[in-house]
Amino acid sequence: MTRVAAVDCGTNSIRLLVADVNPETGELVDLDRRMTIVRLGQGVDKTGRLAPEALERTFAACRDYAAIIKELGAERLRFVATSASRDASNRDDFVSGVLHILGVEPEVITGDEEAELSFTGATKExxxxxxxxxxxxxxxxxxxxxxxxxxxxxxxxxxxxxxxxxxxxxxxxxxxxxxxxxxxxxxxxxxxxxxxxxxxxxxxxxxxxxxxxxxxxxxxxxxxxxxxxxxxxxxxxxxxxxxxxxxxxxxxxxxxxxxxxxxxxxxxxxxxxxxxxxxxxxxxxxxxxxxxxxxxxxxxEHDILDGIAFKAAEGVKGGK
The missing domain is CATH 3.30.420.150 (Exopolyphosphatase. Domain 2)
Known part of the structure; x- marks a missing residue:
């Protein structure tokens, strides 16, 4: 089993999963799973930019998650960002903030990559x-x-x-x-x-x-x-x-x-x-x-977050 941390940052919420994972058998044992509503996508559809207050809410959650990841001793961390950060013209501000707090760059994935991770997380079991x-x-x-x-x-x-x-x-x-x-x-x-x-x-x-x-x-x-x-x-x-x-x-x-x-x-x-x-x-x-x-x-209840964890355990991108 590999202890991994997975972060899924979406338009409305940011979620953390720390788990012991065996990707070969499909076994995943939760150690900590939580969600924070940060509304990162506030106004993005209209302005094309991430609002400063939305970024700060997201960074505050990242600081909380960093403490949990350190406490539980995750060997690998993968941070995936989805729709809102794909659409934003100032997504570099988001990327640099996450890198500073968590030590990894968020992977701003495509919709197709997002779908594949969701499928893996939802259907393995x-x-x-x-x-x-x-x-x-x-x-x-x-x-x-x-x-x-x-x-x-x-x-x-x-x-x-x-x-x-x-x-x-x-x-x-x-x-x-x-x-x-x-x-x-x-x-x-x-x-x-x-x-x-x-x-x-x-x-x-x-x-x-x-x-x-x-x-x-x-x-x-x-x-x-x-x-x-x-x-x-x-x-x-x-x-x-x-x-x-x-x-x-x-x-x-x-x-x-x-x-x-x-x-x-x-x-x-x-x-x-x-x-x-x-x-x-x-x-x-x-x-x-x-x-x-x-x-x-x-x-x-198992979705893209679990898919990210399985891929992190396999050593696919984003590890640290």
């Missing part, structure tokens, strides 16, 4: 399950983008499109600098049309409708699962590999899009950083299920 038919369609609904990847034991096709929960919220649900509470029917209609256009784009590369099992990743999907189960608090064990029916996803999405900020914040399993963006994220999930005809989504 599904191998051999008779109740989940292949091929899998893994969808990772992030803050700035959603990754689609179809595969059996290996990736067959992948595509990233710009329909993350933060991007959709900022693009369609903000008026006069504030999130509409709740969104209007017209806003929802336009947002749904934008999502459908992105799905058309994804389907040019990825055979979405060939999938036999839909696997959903990241905070929008796991939060929908927590709501579906009426959990009194966010419970990773209860959420991991849970199954949520199409009808339940539709019911939850419609409820979220009708609700106010206060009503969403009162949901026991809701992370405070997701209150304003969960409606858009749930609508992305529902739209995907409509497109592929999925009767349910299998929810995974």
């Amino acid at each position: 599904l191998t051999g399950r008779d109740d989940l038919a292949k091929p899998y369609l893994v969808v990772d609904i992030g803050g700035g983008s959603t990754e689609f990847v179809v595969g059996d034991d290996a990736v067959r096709a992948a595509r990233s499109v710009d329909i993350g929960c933060v991007r959709m919220t900022e693009r369609h649900l903000v008026r006069d600098g504030k999130v509409t509470d709740p969104p209007t029917p017209d806003q929802i209609t336009v947002m749904r049309a934008d999502i459908e256009a992105a799905l058309d784009l994804a389907e040019q590369t990825v055979p979405l409708r060939e999938a036999r099992t839909l696997v959903g990743l990241a905070g929008s999907v796991t939060t929908v699962s927590a709501i579906a189960q009426n959990l009194p608090e966010y419970d990773t064990e209860a959420i991991h590999h849970s199954r949520v029916s199409y009808d339940r996803v539709r019911e939850i999405t419609e409820s979220l899009l009708r609700s106010t900020h206060a009503e969403r914040a009162a949901i026991p399993s809701m992370h405070p950083g997701r209150v304003d963006v969960i409606g858009a994220g749930a609508l992305v999930l529902l739209s995907i299920m409509d497109r592929v005809g999925a009767s349910e989504v299998v929810v995974s």
Whole structure:
């Protein structure tokens, strides 16, 4: 087993996993897994730049993570940055800040690389399950983008499109600098049309409708699962590999899009950083299920972060 640290810095959150990993057997034992909402992608869709306050929130989280990585004695560290930092004209400020704090440069990966890591993390432990038919369609609904990847034991096709929960919220649900509470029917209609256009784009590369099992990743999907189960608090064990029916996803999405900020914040399993963006994220999930005809989504807590850890253990890039 190799002790590794993996960091996934997305548009909405930055996450850390320190684990003992055997990439040959697919065994991964968590030592520390945590998430911080930093909203790195704040305003990027509009300005093309990372906001100074967003950078500082991210660097503060990196300093906390550096202490944990040192305490647990990780042998290798890999830091992957995704959608927001791909789009930003001042991403060099981000790269130099992370290098100073953690001692490694963040790998600003492509959408296709992001999709492959997500697929690895989500499906390694599904191998051999008779109740989940292949091929899998893994969808990772992030803050700035959603990754689609179809595969059996290996990736067959992948595509990233710009329909993350933060991007959709900022693009369609903000008026006069504030999130509409709740969104209007017209806003929802336009947002749904934008999502459908992105799905058309994804389907040019990825055979979405060939999938036999839909696997959903990241905070929008796991939060929908927590709501579906009426959990009194966010419970990773209860959420991991849970199954949520199409009808339940539709019911939850419609409820979220009708609700106010206060009503969403009162949901026991809701992370405070997701209150304003969960409606858009749930609508992305529902739209995907409509497109592929999925009767349910299998929810995974293991995603790109686990994929990064497996690759770090193999010595692929980013080690220190």
